[in-house]
């Protein structure tokens with residue numbers, strides 16, 4: 108439409124634009140995207156420590172417990188950042204698979220971490236820990252795949268703000 112002075116402007120009809128400031132979602136997206144490498148690294152460390160415990164018949168010691176706790180903690184922070192993005196309005200249908208698999212990953216990791224600590228036999232404790240880490244890793248890789256990314260790829264921008 109022309110405003111009479113030769114300038115063109117647009118009249119917006121329909122629903123009001125999303126009031127969520129885009130920079131906030133973008134910032135959390137980049138934190139979420141970057142933190143995944145820390146989560147994956149912590150998972151690999153926990154996997155190696157638990158596997159060494161099973162096959163090397165080591166005691167379920169501080170390293171065994173700490174490696175599980177660090178992976179669980181980073182996973183929790185990652186889940187929290189993801190939930191904040193969704194609460195801020197970053198949501199679309201295909202994200203449901205991502206969300207559900209990640210919640211299941213965190214659940215499996217926490218449950219196995221707690222159950223492992225209760226085992227009297229160190230080999231059994233490490234086996235439970237190993238099962239938890241492997242299960243969580245498989246769910247995480249599946250959850251990343253659910254939104255069309257790989258564990259080491261990035262879209263650069265969140266899908267929900269890319270078209271605004």
Ligand code: HEM
Pocket residue numbers: 136139140142143146147182185186187188189190192193197198202205206207209210247251254256257258260261262263264265266267
């Ligand atoms: C309840 C838990 C989670 C929620 C609600 C959530 C939410 C989100 C959202 C809204 C996006 C943006 C999607 C898009 O742009 O298409 C995203 C992207 C992503 N999420 Fe999550 N997330 C969760 C857990 C996790 C976890 C545990 C990981 C990995 C350890 C993870 C890794 C990623 C990756 C790699 C991306 C793509 C980043 C990029 O393209 O640079 N998310 N997530």
